[in-house]
Amino acid sequence: MENRVIVLMGPAGAGKSTVASYIEEKWQVPQVITHTTRKKREGEVDGQDYYFESPATFPKNHYLEEVEYAGNRYGSSMEGLERGWQKNHLVSIVLDTKGGETYLEKLGDKVCLLYITVSNASILKKRLVGRGDDEVAIEKRLNSAEFKRDLQLPVEMQGQAEVIYNDNWDETKEEIDKLIKRLK
Ligand SMILES: Nc1ncnc2c1ncn2[C@@H]1O[C@H](COP(=O)(O)OP(=O)(O)OP(=O)(O)O)[C@@H](O)[C@H]1O
Numbered sequence: 001m002e003n004r005v006i007v008l009m010g011p012a013g014a015g016k017s018t019v020a021s022y023i024e025e026k027w028q029v030p031q032v033i034t035h036t037t038r039k040k041r042e043g044e045v046d047g048q049d050y051y052f053e054s055p056a057t058f059p060k061n062h063y064l065e066e067v068e069y070a071g072n073r074y075g076s077s078m079e080g081l082e083r084g085w086q087k088n089h090l091v092s093i094v095l096d097t098k099g100g101e102t103y104l105e106k107l108g109d110k111v112c113l114l115y116i117t118v119s120n121a122s123i124l125k126k127r128l129v130g131r132g133d134d135e136v137a138i139e140k141r142l143n144s145a146e147f148k149r150d151l152q153l154p155v156e157m158q159g160q161a162e163v164i165y166n167d168n169w170d171e172t173k174e175e176i177d178k179l180i181k182r183l184k
């Protein structure tokens with residue numbers, strides 16, 4: 001079987017991490033862990049949700065791509081991807097759309113792009129509040145250029161990415177199950 005990576009993109013709060021956890025639990029598709037300088041949210045675990053870095057340690061890793069998102073740095077490594085592929089030929093990674101474009105450029109048909117969004121963007125803030133995010137961090141995120149950019153799938157990826165509207169979790173699971181059965 002050829003190695004492939006499902007790249008999950010979409011606006012903050014759309015449900016990218018929720019989908020990544022679901023496909024890991026239900027379909028044993030491991031998640032590639034990325035690096036960030038962002039502060040841990042309550043319940044997040046180093047090495048499980050992210051490799052949490054300081055501004056001093058972040059540049060010491062070797063990245064396939066790295067971005068700044070709402071004032072924090074994020075990066076993913078080829079080593080992380082290879083570690084995932086040692087466990088399974090199909091893995092997933094959660095990236096912003098800029099990272100998704102880089103993956104497509106660098107990895108070509110090894111990449112399966114999946115854009116998760118919602119029909120009404122006003123629900124996104126409610127989901128971030130419900131997740132327990134800090135109020136100041138939510139405002140900073142919602143006002144960031146990166147959040148606004150990721151409200152739409154960039155033109156370059158239109159027609160190349162699957163799009164799922166995660167308005168209703170039961171319906172989303174059905175869509176995801178169909179996609180994974182095609183890729184497995
Ligand atoms: N279909 C859904 N209906 C209601 N709540 C949902 C749904 N999907 C996810 N959520 C909830 O919305 C919140 C945000 O989801 P999640 O953390 O997966 O979003 P995300 O896209 O990864 O966000 P971010 O980019 O900010 O990390 C979580 O509390 C999650 O449980």
Ligand SMILES: Nc1nc2c(ncn2[C@@H]2O[C@H](COP(=O)(O)O)[C@@H](O)[C@H]2O)c(=O)[nH]1
Nearest residue numbers: 034035038067069074075076094095096099
């Ligand atoms: N291009 C990359 N984007 C990444 C990476 N790791 C996470 N992300 C994206 O950043 C934002 C914010 O994430 P959050 O956990 O702080 O909510 C989100 O869009 C993620 O998809 C990465 O290594 N590269």
